Amino acid sequence: MLNFVNDYSEGACPEVLRALVESNMEQLPGYGKDRYTRSAAERIARACGKPDAQVFFISGGTQTNQIVISTLLKQYQGVVAASTGHVNMHEAGAIEAVDHKVLTIPEVDGKLPAPALREFLETFWADANHEQMVFPGMVYISWPTEYGTLYSKAELTELHDICQQYEIPLYIDGARLGYGLVAPGTDVTLEDIANLADVFYIGGTKVGALCGEAVVFPKADAPEYFGTLIKRRGGLLAKGRLLGVQFDALFTDGLYTRISHQAIDTAEIIRKALREKDYEFFIDSPTNQTFVVIENSRMEVLRQQVNFDFWERKDADHTVIRFATSWATRTADAQALAELL
Amino acid sequence: MLNFVNDYSEGACPEVLRALVESNMEQLPGYGKDRYTRSAAERIARACGKPDAQVFFISGGTQTNQIVISTLLKQYQGVVAASTGHVNMHEAGAIEAVDHKVLTIPEVDGKLPAPALREFLETFWADANHEQMVFPGMVYISWPTEYGTLYSKAELTELHDICQQYEIPLYIDGARLGYGLVAPGTDVTLEDIANLADVFYIGGTKVGALCGEAVVFPKADAPEYFGTLIKRRGGLLAKGRLLGVQFDALFTDGLYTRISHQAIDTAEIIRKALREKDYEFFIDSPTNQTFVVIENSRMEVLRQQVNFDFWERKDADHTVIRFATSWATRTADAQALAELL
Amino acid sequence: MLNFVNDYSEGACPEVLRALVESNMEQLPGYGKDRYTRSAAERIARACGKPDAQVFFISGGTQTNQIVISTLLKQYQGVVAASTGHVNMHEAGAIEAVDHKVLTIPEVDGKLPAPALREFLETFWADANHEQMVFPGMVYISWPTEYGTLYSKAELTELHDICQQYEIPLYIDGARLGYGLVAPGTDVTLEDIANLADVFYIGGTKVGALCGEAVVFPKADAPEYFGTLIKRRGGLLAKGRLLGVQFDALFTDGLYTRISHQAIDTAEIIRKALREKDYEFFIDSPTNQTFVVIENSRMEVLRQQVNFDFWERKDADHTVIRFATSWATRTADAQALAELL
Amino acid sequence: MLNFVNDYSEGACPEVLRALVESNMEQLPGYGKDRYTRSAAERIARACGKPDAQVFFISGGTQTNQIVISTLLKQYQGVVAASTGHVNMHEAGAIEAVDHKVLTIPEVDGKLPAPALREFLETFWADANHEQMVFPGMVYISWPTEYGTLYSKAELTELHDICQQYEIPLYIDGARLGYGLVAPGTDVTLEDIANLADVFYIGGTKVGALCGEAVVFPKADAPEYFGTLIKRRGGLLAKGRLLGVQFDALFTDGLYTRISHQAIDTAEIIRKALREKDYEFFIDSPTNQTFVVIENSRMEVLRQQVNFDFWERKDADHTVIRFATSWATRTADAQALAELL
Structure with a gap:
């Protein structure tokens, strides 16, 4: 997971x-x-x-x-x-x-x-x-x-x-x-x-x-x-x-800023994948949180393999979810998520 | 006044x-x-x-x-x-x-x-x-x-x-x-x-x-x-x-409701006059408070003879003001205001 | 009373x-x-x-x-x-x-x-x-x-x-x-x-x-x-x-000090009586409150004719009570209390 | 120290x-x-x-x-x-x-x-x-x-x-x-x-x-x-x-109670020494805090080698101080204190 x-x-x-x-x-x-x-x-x-x-x-x-x-x-x-x-x-x-x-x-x-x-x-x-x-x-x-x-x-x-x-x-x-x-x-x-x-x-x-x-x-x-x-x-x-x-x-x-880079680097991997796959961003964030609009059935599939945060309902068929990274996020995990998107 | x-x-x-x-x-x-x-x-x-x-x-x-x-x-x-x-x-x-x-x-x-x-x-x-x-x-x-x-x-x-x-x-x-x-x-x-x-x-x-x-x-x-x-x-x-x-x-x-009538009766005198003189009501109130939009220069004239409450600016030329009545408002005063409007 | x-x-x-x-x-x-x-x-x-x-x-x-x-x-x-x-x-x-x-x-x-x-x-x-x-x-x-x-x-x-x-x-x-x-x-x-x-x-x-x-x-x-x-x-x-x-x-x-005198004058009437009748004062107060120790059975008798304030139990047989006067206390009432004591 | x-x-x-x-x-x-x-x-x-x-x-x-x-x-x-x-x-x-x-x-x-x-x-x-x-x-x-x-x-x-x-x-x-x-x-x-x-x-x-x-x-x-x-x-x-x-x-x-013993054992080493040297206990405590009355000049000497807590002044010449032990107190330190007392 x-x-x-x-x-x-x-x-x-x-x-x-x-x-x-x-x-x-x-x-x-x-x-x-x-x-x-x-x-x-x-x-x-x-x-x-x-x-x-x-x-x-x-x-x-x-x-x-x-x-x-x-x-x-x-x-x-x-x-x-x-x-x-x-x-x-x-x-x-x-x-x-x-x-x-x-x-x-x-x-x-x-x-x-x-x-x-x-x-x-x-x-x-x-x-x-x-x-x-x-x-x-x-x-x-x-x-x-x-x-x-x-x-x-x-x-x-x-x-x-x-x-x-x-x-x-x-x-x-x-x-x-x-x-x-x-x-x-x-x-x-x-x-x-x-x-x-x-x-x-x-x-x-x-x-x-x-x-x-x-x-x-x-x-x-x-x-x-x-x-x-x-x-x-x-x-x-x-x-x-x-x-x-x-x-x-x-x-x-x-150390404080050094470890912070990992959160941004991994978030960028995810955002790059989202952009390439034409996801709609809910808001344009440059930091460690990424808010994206996702089709509900797609979300259910993703949920089998990824923990993310429910943010809010967008409409009957879409939801806003959040991917958060941190100093501890592994690059490999971000890449794995990128592939799953 | x-x-x-x-x-x-x-x-x-x-x-x-x-x-x-x-x-x-x-x-x-x-x-x-x-x-x-x-x-x-x-x-x-x-x-x-x-x-x-x-x-x-x-x-x-x-x-x-x-x-x-x-x-x-x-x-x-x-x-x-x-x-x-x-x-x-x-x-x-x-x-x-x-x-x-x-x-x-x-x-x-x-x-x-x-x-x-x-x-x-x-x-x-x-x-x-x-x-x-x-x-x-x-x-x-x-x-x-x-x-x-x-x-x-x-x-x-x-x-x-x-x-x-x-x-x-x-x-x-x-x-x-x-x-x-x-x-x-x-x-x-x-x-x-x-x-x-x-x-x-x-x-x-x-x-x-x-x-x-x-x-x-x-x-x-x-x-x-x-x-x-x-x-x-x-x-x-x-x-x-x-x-x-x-x-x-x-x-x-x-007594409580009996004295309340005077507030409504006098407010109605004022509202009748406002309607007759084509004032724009800010909100349609049936009680003792009457909110009305007034042209600023008109307001300044009225202010010479009447105390009323400033409510909010409407636009550059108009203001919302409030006339409040109560159990103590004299009918003659409401009539006097009606004439001044 | x-x-x-x-x-x-x-x-x-x-x-x-x-x-x-x-x-x-x-x-x-x-x-x-x-x-x-x-x-x-x-x-x-x-x-x-x-x-x-x-x-x-x-x-x-x-x-x-x-x-x-x-x-x-x-x-x-x-x-x-x-x-x-x-x-x-x-x-x-x-x-x-x-x-x-x-x-x-x-x-x-x-x-x-x-x-x-x-x-x-x-x-x-x-x-x-x-x-x-x-x-x-x-x-x-x-x-x-x-x-x-x-x-x-x-x-x-x-x-x-x-x-x-x-x-x-x-x-x-x-x-x-x-x-x-x-x-x-x-x-x-x-x-x-x-x-x-x-x-x-x-x-x-x-x-x-x-x-x-x-x-x-x-x-x-x-x-x-x-x-x-x-x-x-x-x-x-x-x-x-x-x-x-x-x-x-x-x-x-x-007016404020003028009316205050009546509270003191009537309290003094009461205190004079208490002193004459050898009551024990709980505390020596010169103002409108008088605290006195009273024998319980005596207190019960007094209670038939006078409203006073219970202050605290002194011992098994005695209680501390308070007589309060004010600007409104009538001289006649203080005299009546003085006689009852 | x-x-x-x-x-x-x-x-x-x-x-x-x-x-x-x-x-x-x-x-x-x-x-x-x-x-x-x-x-x-x-x-x-x-x-x-x-x-x-x-x-x-x-x-x-x-x-x-x-x-x-x-x-x-x-x-x-x-x-x-x-x-x-x-x-x-x-x-x-x-x-x-x-x-x-x-x-x-x-x-x-x-x-x-x-x-x-x-x-x-x-x-x-x-x-x-x-x-x-x-x-x-x-x-x-x-x-x-x-x-x-x-x-x-x-x-x-x-x-x-x-x-x-x-x-x-x-x-x-x-x-x-x-x-x-x-x-x-x-x-x-x-x-x-x-x-x-x-x-x-x-x-x-x-x-x-x-x-x-x-x-x-x-x-x-x-x-x-x-x-x-x-x-x-x-x-x-x-x-x-x-x-x-x-x-x-x-x-x-x-673990919780096991580590607690060390605090008591070391406190007992200190209390034993205090009793043997006829110190006056401020209060009789069986736990990890020991309150003792100490002559002020004695206290000043002790202070050179020991950190303890000032509790309160007892009289002109004496002070109440506290020795606290904990799960972390070393037996050797307690013994060293015992000898210094």
Whole structure:
């Protein structure tokens, strides 16, 4: 059975696993005060071109979004996101559970369009009743998006400029950041992300780690006592080393982006086959997720040999499905899928 | 200056005020355990045709929505509402502040369309990922709606049936309930509301009272220790009599619906004039709110003599404005406005 | 039956009621933007000797505490209170419901002792693990306390100084403020309160109003968009006039303190009788609440003719009961009780 | 430098690490739907003597307490705990952050005394004002306690019986459960815990795992959609296997209790030395934590060679310190410490 169902089917990439094994019996302070965590934070800060950046590690993406959003927003504010934003759709209400509304704007290609954002903000402030409404207090995007698409540097800059104008932070969810950074055609670097976002996270869970996300405050303006705030939300691991050791490995010798290439290379093998066989793409994604329209009976046949993700019904006879690759996808598996398509 | 800006510009209707004055020096137990509150609850239950109904009094509408919704929903659920629903737009995030998401469905004539609701629920339960999403746990509508429109008995019944099928409560926000009950052409009675809603509230603030809303559980299935839950949200008045006395008066000898007629009669005077003068209605409302499209220069002239509510920009040259009437609107004022139009 | 069970048994004092009646049909803006609310705020600011103070009106005490505390605390902070503090004991968890811990210190005479507060703060900051604890972020006291006792000006000053030193606000709950201001022997004025507290509220519900408390920020440093924050907690009345008109009356010609005298005068009649008849006082209160130890069989006899409040069991044969007076207590009733004792 | 500062200084025990390494490249479903997680749950259920028990895995202890307590309590309830309870003191307000009060009872030997609990519950229900108070809705204890002490089977049974009588669940925090189960003199087995608790968790972080706690509902009455509730609090790992694989190893061939012995054996070496050298024990603990009173100058000398935990000041000249051992403590290190004492 070939497996393209998601990008978190395996454990850690070998170098990360080795780092865990090698450091295992070392006695280290708890709660992220160990040397690996410190080193990981420094390596990440340097990789971002922001040596003074503050970096924190949290075990999963939903928790990261929950903590970052709830600690940066003021009580009367909500977070603006595309209607398809992960925080809006697939986190079981985690943002509302910490008291904030997700203010949605219709997505285009999985992205939050800058003109729509600008209009939303203008309309809000022009509304005579806005003091009885939820104030837009932050903009959330993911890069890559839920649909695997990427904002260009120009698009990110435009969102950044709007946020600056309205004095609200731009937050980038980078659950799959590595796959965006090495995607063909992207003009965005990690340094760009660090320049354009007020806060962002570098995803580990989907890019080589067993668990863990690295939250970066490039301007070193994290909320006071951010560690306590993480603890209060149940997100502080006693053995903080588990996250520190993994990210220290991921940001040694460019491992993070190096392993990301495999996801893109295998995705390209699949997309090449799809194009050659005249499949209709649901959306044009350059990263590790490929969304394609498939005829239902064809899908049933494929299902015998391949695990993929059901995305949505297209019409009576067609379905949108997703093939996800990752750092762990074998080239041979991608080629095997290409032949089966 | 003529005033049609909203339906809460005056104090209490004379009979309600008199009841407050007459009972003022009576010594009564606190926290709603007084005889007026008990009597008001009984009168309301009888008026609903549900003598065993449980009735609670809360000082304002936002607080009522916040308490009812947060005590009826399970933690993993959200409340389904029309995109224009008051809980979604104009309560400053009060629902999210108590940890729940508002799941929105595009409105039609200010209403939540039953077919769209049905599709929303079907889609949710069919989604393989629904355990990571917010479950629809309650349906919220207002009657009349934010736009002054009314669901017919057939429409309410359809919503009720869908809720029954999915085993979730139907909650009706009746901030302006009185004005709906006496609107021309409505086929819905208070008894119908009590039969079709699992919980609803009868608005006092906008219909004759100084403050206060009456929450009705027609099936007497209020959450356990509902009074404690109100207290915990800061909604329990020490002098609960303030609400009890007012609602006791409002539900004596049909005062509540009797005073509601004046709002409709005066709104009809205005609408008749608008029709005669070929104004374009923004929406066709039979209750105390009238939404009309007005040419901007005409609006500026009118503004010299009339307070009305800005609703939204229609286009470069036109604006949607609202005239609101209430139990307190004088017939002469409505006639004066009719002439000015 | 004589009634001394609490201080919220009647409606409004006559002058307040008259103001409501006289302004009733005036058309006024909603949500506290009316001229009465503005006037009330100005009168209160002047009475506090702080003409620039910001004043807000909220319908009840629990809601006021909930809103003030949750908007002033940072997320990682809790509020320090005496173990007997109202916020700790009798608000159904309203502070925790808005996410904050009440950090308790054992009371002495119903008060929070300054030395214990100082030690608590010192210990917290000296604790190596304090980043995993709830930070003390505010000090809450009530004046008068739950037991009717009063902090002297020196005691308040000491608490104020400690708060200044630790850079946390001192919040005074003045649910019964009027009764403290006119109590025999107090050396504290409203101006002192305004000088020593960072935020406090002037209780209306128990001192002449139907409902309502006035929150005062003497330094005009209320949280941004405080009105929106009140709305979000369900505390903003559409007819904000209801609170504005009442407080405007209460702070015209010294009505607030004038009516407070009656509560003290009648309490003194009762206390004089208790002293003469050698009752044991449970606590020595100079305000409108009198706590006395009574032999159980004696209590049962008294209960036939008097409503009082059960406070707690003292021992097998004795009970602590409370007699509460208010602005509405008749001198004749106090004398009648004095004879029955 | 000898290290006895806490019980989470190392990574995972070798067998657990090996299981992670061996399963690393296996492709498994996410979110805890993998076969290791299923197997771990089954092994734990069997070890508890409750084959039908429901078992869930969460990454850390604070998050586990936060989720269990907030999903079992009703809104108007709080959790009863000893004043020294972890949830009360050292979780940065995580329980209040999810809206619930911790109702404290003074500890005795780090334990919640059954008679005090009984009196607390009786007093609450006898209080005429209890509807304005926080209802006791659950009892939280830890086993071992914060002080390393253990409730006997008789003590647990008494707490269980009180909870049964008041129809509230008994929740046992087993962050260090393994060390209690193998402590000398304990008469409590894992089966006893499963019989006497309504819900409990088996700590992994401090007993052999990199991270992770196993929540057990022995009566299989977990809240509906518990997985969604975990997700909503940010506690659901995409790679749920990380927890499943570890607990599957820990509950294979009795590994969990087997490794726990080392912590006790080494702690006994230390305690024997302390007794021989006439140290004063701060509290008599039979588990992996040893609290001892030490003369300050002696402490300073010791500090040169040993990491231990400062607990509290005893008096001007003495301090209470803690030595913690774990599954990873080397016998030689314990002996070295014994000689240094």
